[in-house]
Amino acid sequence: xxxxxxxxxxxxxxxxxxxxxxxxxxxxxxxxxxxxxxxxxxxxxxxxxxxxxxxxxxxxxxxxxxxxxxxxxxxxxxxxxxxxxxxxxxxxxxxxxxxxxxxxxxxxxxxxxxxxxxxxxxxxxxxxxxxxxxxxxxxxxxxxxxxxxxxxxxxxxxxxxxxxxxxxxxxxxxxxxxxxxxxxxxxxxxxxxxxxxxxxxxxxxxxxxxxxxxxxxxxxxxxxxxxxxxxxxxxxxxxxxxxxxxxxxxxxxxxxxxxxxxxxxxxxxxxxxxxxxxxxxxxxxxxxxxxxxxxxxxxxxxxxxxxxxxxxxxxxxxxxxxxxxxxxxxxxxxxxxxxxxxxxxxxxxxxxxxxxxxxxxxxxxxxxxxxxxxxxxxxxxxxxxxxxxxxxxxxxxxxxxxxxxxxxxxxxxxxxxxxxxxxxxxxxxxxxxxxxxxxxxxxxxxxxxxxxxxxxxxxxxxxxxxxxxxxxxxxxxxxxxxxxxxxxxxxxxxxxxxxxxxxxxxxxxxxxxxxxxxxxxxxxxxxxxxxxxxxxxxxxxxxxxxxxxxxxxxxxxxxxxxxxxxxxxxxxxxxxxxxxxxxxxxxxxxxxxxxxxxxxxxxxxxxxxxxxxxxxxxxxxxxxxxxxxxxxxxxxxxxxxxxxxxxxxxxxxxxxxxxxxxxxxxxxxxxxxxxxxxxxxxxxxxxxxxxxxxxxxxxxxxxxxxxxxxxxxxxxxxxx
Amino acid sequence: xxxxxxxxxxxxxxxxxxxxxxxxxxxxxxxxxxxxxxxxxxxxxxxxxxxxxxxxxxxxxxxxxxxxxxxxxxxxxxxxxxxxxxxxxxxxxxxxxxxxxxxxxxxxxxxxxxxxxxxxxxxxxxxxxxxxxxxxxxxxxxxxxxxxxxxxxxxxxxxxxxxxx
Numbered sequence: 001x002x003x004x005x006x007x008x009x010x011x012x013x014x015x016x017x018x019x020x021x022x023x024x025x026x027x028x029x030x031x032x033x034x035x036x037x038x039x040x041x042x043x044x045x046x047x048x049x050x051x052x053x054x055x056x057x058x059x060x061x062x063x064x065x066x067x068x069x070x071x072x073x074x075x076x077x078x079x080x081x082x083x084x085x086x087x088x089x090x091x092x093x094x095x096x097x098x099x100x101x102x103x104x105x106x107x108x109x110x111x112x113x114x115x116x117x118x119x120x121x122x123x124x125x126x127x128x129x130x131x132x133x134x135x136x137x138x139x140x141x142x143x144x145x146x147x148x149x150x151x152x153x154x155x156x157x158x159x160x161x162x163x164x165x166x167x168x169x170x171x172x173x174x175x176x177x178x179x180x181x182x183x184x185x186x187x188x189x190x191x192x193x194x195x196x197x198x199x200x201x202x203x204x205x206x207x208x209x210x211x212x213x214x215x216x217x218x219x220x221x222x223x224x225x226x227x228x229x230x231x232x233x234x235x236x237x238x239x240x241x242x243x244x245x246x247x248x249x250x251x252x253x254x255x256x257x258x259x260x261x262x263x264x265x266x267x268x269x270x271x272x273x274x275x276x277x278x279x280x281x282x283x284x285x286x287x288x289x290x291x292x293x294x295x296x297x298x299x300x301x302x303x304x305x306x307x308x309x310x311x312x313x314x315x316x317x318x319x320x321x322x323x324x325x326x327x328x329x330x331x332x333x334x335x336x337x338x339x340x341x342x343x344x345x346x347x348x349x350x351x352x353x354x355x356x357x358x359x360x361x362x363x364x365x366x367x368x369x370x371x372x373x374x375x376x377x378x379x380x381x382x383x384x385x386x387x388x389x390x391x392x393x394x395x396x397x398x399x400x401x402x403x404x405x406x407x408x409x410x411x412x413x414x415x416x417x418x419x420x421x422x423x424x425x426x427x428x429x430x431x432x433x434x435x436x437x438x439x440x441x442x443x444x445x446x447x448x449x450x451x452x453x454x455x456x457x458x459x460x461x462x463x464x465x466x467x468x469x470x471x472x473x474x475x476x477x478x479x480x481x482x483x484x485x486x487x488x489x490x491x492x493x494x495x496x497x498x499x500x501x502x503x504x505x506x507x508x509x510x511x512x513x514x515x516x517x518x519x520x521x522x523x524x525x526x527x528x529x530x531x532x533x534x535x536x537x538x539x540x541x542x543x544x545x546x547x548x549x550x551x552x553x554x555x556x557x558x559x560x561x562x563x564x565x566x567x568x569x570x571x572x573x574x575x576x577x578x579x580x581x582x583x584x585x586x587x588x589x590x591x592x593x594x595x596x597x598x599x600x601x602x603x604x605x606x607x608x609x610x611x612x613x614x615x616x617x618x619x620x621x622x623x624x625x626x627x628x629x630x631x632x633x634x635x636x637x638x639x640x641x642x643x644x645x646x647x648x649x650x651x652x653x654x655x656x657x658x659x660x661x662x663x664x665x666x667x668x669x670x671x672x673x674x675x676x677x678x679x680x681x682x683x684x685x686x687x688x689x690x691x692x693x694x695x696x697x698x699x700x701x702x703x704x705x706x707x708x709x710x711x712x713x714x715x716x717x718x719x720x
Numbered sequence: 721x722x723x724x725x726x727x728x729x730x731x732x733x734x735x736x737x738x739x740x741x742x743x744x745x746x747x748x749x750x751x752x753x754x755x756x757x758x759x760x761x762x763x764x765x766x767x768x769x770x771x772x773x774x775x776x777x778x779x780x781x782x783x784x785x786x787x788x789x790x791x792x793x794x795x796x797x798x799x800x801x802x803x804x805x806x807x808x809x810x811x812x813x814x815x816x817x818x819x820x821x822x823x824x825x826x827x828x829x830x831x832x833x834x835x836x837x838x839x840x841x842x843x844x845x846x847x848x849x850x851x852x853x854x855x856x857x858x859x860x861x862x863x864x865x866x867x868x869x870x871x872x873x874x875x876x877x878x879x880x881x882x883x884x885x
Contacts, residue, residue: 012818013822015825016817017809019822019828019829020801020832021802021805022759022760022800022801022829028764029754029760095751096744175860176763176826176858176860177824177826178764226763226824227824227861258766258768609866612820612866613820616864618863620862620863621863642768643770643858648858648860649864650855650858651850651852651867654851654863657865
């Protein structure tokens with residue numbers, strides 16, 4: 001790994017400096033003279049029709065400039081499908097007036113029978129949220145089946161079958177920055193939108209389509225973003241801000257309150273997983289069957305398309321998985337860091353642990369016996385290349401050996417899989433006259449990608465990191481890039497940057513050969529200079545060549561780099577094993593997570609400090625979903641719509657974290673990297689449940705894995 | 721003017737400078753800092769005193785600026801993140817940068833000011849002391865490990881700095 005001088009080094013993020021001084025600009029930090037503030041009126045009922053909207057009192061409030069309702073705007077419907085659905089919106093001269101006006105809008109509702117549980121929603125007599133795609137069940141939004149072999153034979157061959165139903169609650173990404181956007185039309189009619197989003201080009205396309213405007217008349221700027229985790233991928237408030245700006249002729253800002261975040265953003269989905277897993281006495285898995293039912297709320301949104309991306313860890317010759325998403329009268333879920341992976345991993349890795357226990361086998365040995373290898377097939381029948389599952393299990397086994405066993409403590413293990421995407425990726429590199437480089441990237445920086453792109457350019461040109469200036473954010477300036485998500489950003493953007501900087505080197509070598517008696521192929525770079533490999537010339541500094549080129553017939557040295565993949569996913573298989581150590585208070589059932597160790601194949605860590613940061617943050621987010629978090633509903637209304645009652649981990653909840661980086665290079669990734677943004681949280685609820693089982697003998701099958709379930713049960717706890 | 725829109729002229733002492741501004745009586749200190757004074761380094765994460773993103777120091781103590789009305793902080797000394805770095809980054813800021821304690825950065829200003837108030841009184845803290853001190857500041861990106869390491873590192877930098885004086 002020492003072939004690189006800057007890649008693989010723990011380089012601090014340059015963008016950390018404006019963030020520690022308060023200078024970094026986020027969307028809500030942007031204001032304009034004469035700017036108006038938007039506010040939204042929401043339905044308190046989950047299923048209703050709007051009979052009337054009376055805006056007369058709000059209209060009389062000084063400072064109110066425009067009001068949108070179902071009567072005058074197609075943004076709003078008279079049919080309410082979830083509590084929190086937007087009913088009306090307005091713009092006013094200040095936030096206080098906007099809120100006051102919203103409270104003065106009177107809406108008369110005709111309430112209807114609603115359905116909240118997805119299994120109940122599937123029955124033929126359940127209220128219809130939306131037309132069903134199934135002849136057999138109501139409210140089916142989607143259904144797919146994955147199968148191989150013969151299920152009956154597989155179960156017949158088994159000595160033991162374990163059957164359980166797992167429930168995963170709806171969890172909010174709870175990024176610290178709520179959604180915010182500002183919309184402004186200039187005199188020529190061009191629209192500019194600043195928004196807290198993972199991909200500004202997606203917003204441009206959606207708004208252009210909605211407004212019937214050409215994309216070049218829509219400019220979208222993504223300022224610094226205060227966390228996203230999948231929750232900032234689609235439009236939420238932007239269309240309202242844009243229409244209000246259009247009507248009033250003034251810039252309009254809308255910032256969601258924390259309460260609005262909890263009732264009308266797109267959290268991670270709820271899911272029910274009924275699964276049967278079978279094995280022989282010797283520990284060989286023979287069959288697995290599961291019915292997976294996602295609660296997709298009032299519209300499609302549940303991540304049902306990632307099954308192959310996250311399953312397929314073990315050789316199971318016979319399987320059938322039915323994956324449904326089902327409409328209910330609840331808010332619409334969306335992507336949350338490795339969408340679809342955490343809930344499935346929780347269920348299937350609990351099953352593996354349960355089976356190992358029933359068979360009296362060590363959970364790691366049991367997994368090793370069945371683990372897939374190079375040449376085995378994925379669920380969808382693709383062939384695995386070299387993968388890191390066994391290596392991560394081996395390292396986890398060593399970790400477990402070192403743990404001292406104590407009363408009331410438990411150790412759990414679980415494995416996970418994820419695959420990163422690539423996505424359309426474009427960059428522009430411009431060599432400045434002082435030899436520094438401007439890198440213009442179309443990708444939003446969530447994870448430190450701008451830092452590693454700068455590392456790549458500096459590495460390849462052998463110039464110092466502070467000579468690379470990364471700019472991004474603006475659809476009018478940057479080349480196209482897919483949104484930052486799917487663990488794609490560093491992978492795809494590094495490919496594009498590698499292509500660009502290698503082209504820049506080629507151009508530099510060609511230009512240099514005009515100034516040194518050396519052919520272009522014979523050059524290399526060293527210490528910021530273009531030098532012949534054979535040492536026949538002392539070389540010319542890159543900054544000198546940049547300056548000469550600019551004022552010669554050659555012209556400025558500027559290149560572009562692109563990458564993409566029509567199949568979206570990279571051939572990049574990321575495996576993880578985690579080990580959790582917990583203590584469960586025998587009297588109260590209180591769970592204390594002592595330590596989580598994570599053994600993740602990262603391919604190659606371009607910047608280990610940033611990779612660790614992703615893994616550590618992901619583990620604690622996974623712990624949150626595992627044992628602290630979950631939206632609580634009453635008749636479809638979210639009850640815990642604040643950060644006091646919806647508890648995300650504090651520094652006191654976060655355990656000791658041990659991120660171990662395994663480096664098995666990807667075949668096609670730049671420098672062998674694999675995506676690291678999402679996979680770390682995939683395993684954590686499962687490993688926590690397995691550790692709690694080890695401590696108490698109780699297998700919890702529902703998130704959040706709460707204390708009540710442990711403290712109210714006698715027996716195993718008393719025997720600890 | 722609507723019935724709630726009363727304005728009041730107030731004097732605020734922010735980062736050792738005195739400001740005379742007119743606020744809506746409903747404005748919080750956070751509103752005044754961000755909207756009137758352009759000090760947008762103080763972040764609004766919940767507006768309910770739950771997340772700590774809006775933490776500023778009032779007479780040296782960390783407070784949630786979203787929970788105080790602007791009209792109620794007259795005569796108090798307020799420090800925001802913009803007032804921390806002098807000619808160079810404060811050792812806490814430097815430690816956050818170098819230890820990888822900053823990801824999205826939205827909790828960072830509040831987290832750093834909480835750490836400042838804490839380290840002003842506790843020069844040699846343990847890991848647990850630090851966790852207790854920052855337990856009112858939520859971070860969703862880091863899992864807290866590198867933040868705790870940064871604050872411990874900052875404590876050691878500050879101790880070294882004092883010895884040299």
